Amino acid sequence: MSAIIEIDHLSKRYGSGTPALNDVSLSIEEGEILALLGPNGAGKTTMISIICGLVTPSGGTVRVGGHDIRTHWREARKLIGLVPQEILLEPFEKVIDCVRFTRGLYGEGPDDAYVEELLRSLSLWDKRDARTRELSGGMKRRVLIAKALSHRPKVLFLDEPTAGVDVTLRREMWQVVRELSKQGVTIILTTHYLEEAEDMADRIGVINKGEILLVKPKAELMGEFGKKRLTIDLYEPLSILPPSLAARGLVLAENGMQLGYDYDANADRTGIARLLADLTEQGIAVRDVATTQSSLEEIFMSLVADEPREVRA
Amino acid sequence: MNWHSVRAIFGHEMDRFFRTVWQSLASPVLSTVLYFVVFGAAIGGRIQSVEGVAYGAFIVPGLMMLTVLQQSVSNASFGIYFPKFSGTIYEYLVAPTGWIEVTLGFVGAAATKAVMIALVILLTSFWFNGVHIAHPFWMFAFLFLTAIGFSLLGFIIGLWAKSFEQLQIVPMMVITPLVFLGGAFYSASMLPPFWEAVAKLNPVLYLISGFRWAFFDLADVPVGLSLVAVALMIVVCLVAIRWIFLTGWRLRE
Numbered sequence: 278m279s280a281i282i283e284i285d286h287l288s289k290r291y292g293s294g295t296p297a298l299n300d301v302s303l304s305i306e307e308g309e310i311l312a313l314l315g316p317n318g319a320g321k322t323t324m325i326s327i328i329c330g331l332v333t334p335s336g337g338t339v340r341v342g343g344h345d346i347r348t349h350w351r352e353a354r355k356l357i358g359l360v361p362q363e364i365l366l367e368p369f370e371k372v373i374d375c376v377r378f379t380r381g382l383y384g385e386g387p388d389d390a391y392v393e394e395l396l397r398s399l400s401l402w403d404k405r406d407a408r409t410r411e412l413s414g415g416m417k418r419r420v421l422i423a424k425a426l427s428h429r430p431k432v433l434f435l436d437e438p439t440a441g442v443d444v445t446l447r448r449e450m451w452q453v454v455r456e457l458s459k460q461g462v463t464i465i466l467t468t469h470y471l472e473e474a475e476d477m478a479d480r481i482g483v484i485n486k487g488e489i490l491l492v493k494p495k496a497e498l499m500g501e502f503g504k505k506r507l508t509i510d511l512y513e514p515l516s517i518l519p520p521s522l523a524a525r526g527l528v529l530a531e532n533g534m535q536l537g538y539d540y541d542a543n544a545d546r547t548g549i550a551r552l553l554a555d556l557t558e559q560g561i562a563v564r565d566v567a568t569t570q571s572s573l574e575e576i577f578m579s580l581v582a583d584e585p586r587e588v589r590a
Numbered sequence: 591m592n593w594h595s596v597r598a599i600f601g602h603e604m605d606r607f608f609r610t611v612w613q614s615l616a617s618p619v620l621s622t623v624l625y626f627v628v629f630g631a632a633i634g635g636r637i638q639s640v641e642g643v644a645y646g647a648f649i650v651p652g653l654m655m656l657t658v659l660q661q662s663v664s665n666a667s668f669g670i671y672f673p674k675f676s677g678t679i680y681e682y683l684v685a686p687t688g689w690i691e692v693t694l695g696f697v698g699a700a701a702t703k704a705v706m707i708a709l710v711i712l713l714t715s716f717w718f719n720g721v722h723i724a725h726p727f728w729m730f731a732f733l734f735l736t737a738i739g740f741s742l743l744g745f746i747i748g749l750w751a752k753s754f755e756q757l758q759i760v761p762m763m764v765i766t767p768l769v770f771l772g773g774a775f776y777s778a779s780m781l782p783p784f785w786e787a788v789a790k791l792n793p794v795l796y797l798i799s800g801f802r803w804a805f806f807d808l809a810d811v812p813v814g815l816s817l818v819a820v821a822l823m824i825v826v827c828l829v830a831i832r833w834i835f836l837t838g839w840r841l842r843e
Contacts, residue, residue: 329684331842351592351686359684365677374605381598382685424681 281307281356281432281463282328287337289323289487297323299487301337307431310454310464311492312474314577315484321467322362324484325434329359341432355383358430362437362467364417368410372401372420375409376427383428392427399423399453415446422453433457435466439473451477475499475573485581499570500542506569507549509536512562519559525552542570595687599695600702603669607703615707618657622711625653629775640777643806650715651802652774657711658704658733659740659769659794663761666700666744671757674748674841683842689835693828697745701737708733721805728813729804735820736797740765742827749834749841768794773802778810793819 282305289298298320305311313321326332328339330350339346344353366375376392396402399419404412409420418438425433435454439447447470454477458464468474474481475495482492491498514533525548528537536556540547556563607614630646637645673679682692715721723729744761751757772794778786789795790811800816803809809816834841 331680331683333838333842351688354684354686357684359680361677361680363677365680367673367676367678369606369609374602378598378602379681379685381594381601382681382687384592384594384686386594 279307280304281342282465283338283340284324284328285338285340287324287327287339288335289320289327289332290335296487298327298334301484301487301489303482303489303492305432305463305465307463308458308461309479310458310466310477311480311482312478312495313465313467313482313484314471314474314573315467316581319484319581320487321484322436323487325359325436325465325467329357329434330354355428356431358425358428358433360418360421360425360433360435360438362440364414364421366409366417366420368408370409371406372396372409372412372423373405375420376423379424380427385428391429395423395426398456400449415442418442418446419450422450426457430462432463432465435464435468437467437469439468439470447473471574471577481573483577483580490580495573498576499573504539504570504575505542507538507540507552508567508569509538509556509563510534510565510567511536512564515561522552522555522559525555527552592687592691595685595691596694596698599682599692600699603665603696603699604702606669607665607699614703615710618661618707619710619714622653622657623714625649626715640780641806641808643808647715647721648777648802648806649775650712650721651805652769652772652798654708654711654715654733655736655772655794655798655801656766656769656774658708658737659765659797660761661704661707662700662737662740663744663747663765665703666697666741667748667751667757667761669696669700670745670748671751671754674751675754679841689832692835693742693745693831697738697741700741700744701734704737704741705733708737723805724807725804729801732797732801732804732816732820735817735824736801739797739820739823739827742824742831746827746830746834749831749839752840768792769798771795773798773810777808793823796820 282303284301284303284305287298287301288296290296297318301320301324313324315321323332327334328341328346330346341353342356344350344356346353370378373392373396376395377387380388380392393402396405399422401416401419401423404416409417412420422435422438439450442450451473454464454466466474466477478495480492481495481498483490511534515529515536516533518527518529518536522536526538529535530537538549538552540549553563553566626646626649629649634645634649639645640648673682712721747760748757771789772792773789778789778795778799781789796811796816796819799810800813800820803813803816833839
């Protein structure tokens, strides 16, 4: 795969002097889904806004499809669709007119067949003649997505697209995103539903204080940072954990029926075999054993540990 | 040049005009007809003529200009301010659409609406006042150029405004007084010499004078000066709009 977006030493400093982005470099491959995670004010929206043309960078370059966003902005912007964080729609417009309008803005002639296909794929066809103010929050989000896709972009930016959307609609929207990805559309999304990033993304980038902390394939990130927990169910309750087991890092649950043990799944020796042997030696009967992987949320929190405990973008 | 974009913006603005046709068309036409009745029929009956033209007919170009200026400014300023207010301005800024296309779309639509209203008023005036037009080509030329010039000014006001109050204040406090003092209802030559000189500092006087000349062959100032005034206004406004879009002032803040 080749890079469709190349960000090179990008920086942005606002009037107050606060750096919103600091020397960010990133390459985004064609057809991938990249999830950008970071706390409030981390720089995610600033980065998206610069690439899309809403914010002028203080330094660095961005190329979209090989076109510099400042010198060849028309060519670059034709490749991009943006779904903004807030629901921004003209309240008195009909849904279908909104989509046709955006298509025109992007220099594309009328194509009612495509607009119909698009609205049907987003379950908006029945609402095509409704004014946008009459729609629910979830429906409005879909209209924003339809507008962003109206000119068949190669890159789609989704800035917290599922905020305020109910679970059913959210699942349906992510299905649409998956379909788009299958069609080769590159998707860059920010979200505060970390399980969605975990579920959807091919790669995950963590941004904090205007700097990219890391960008890694999701599986690699989970493997590298992921800790596992071994949970041991007991036949008989334990009142006190023997000191030799406590020294190994075992933790006894309040009801005395369960032991917990955190370990690094990638370590050469996890210590599990030795632990189970020790339990047998101590005469503790094991009923069941289970392991769980730490979630992306836990990984994310550990990466931005010095930030306030808030995960919204 | 992205012509699809120009067409999209123009069509979008015209749709709003037709969606609110009573407010957009009927309201200004009704107001102007009331001017005809009050100034033309009631007061005009007591004023014999102005420089040989019946007073009821004399005020027609001025009233048309008044409407064109007000409508051009309000249509264009509201047209661009509303996306700023609703937040949908982002669409214009992220699209492969330059300042020329955005300006052509908004200003073209605002000027078209103003000209349409002015022409309806002109048709109405034939019935009320029996107006004739001495130079039809120049009448249309002044009408279009003035509509474009003041739509550009309205567009700048819409870009500048941060609130609906700011959006209203310039048309109310500046444009309307300039039109009334620009000879909409009288000839500058009717004023004492000092006030005639002061009146000639008002740029709107040049527009109304040129427009009235196209109707009656009567002008307060040379017609060439009127053309220069409107052309200068268009150029200055275009330069200002280009600067606003290139710097992002009040757009990307």
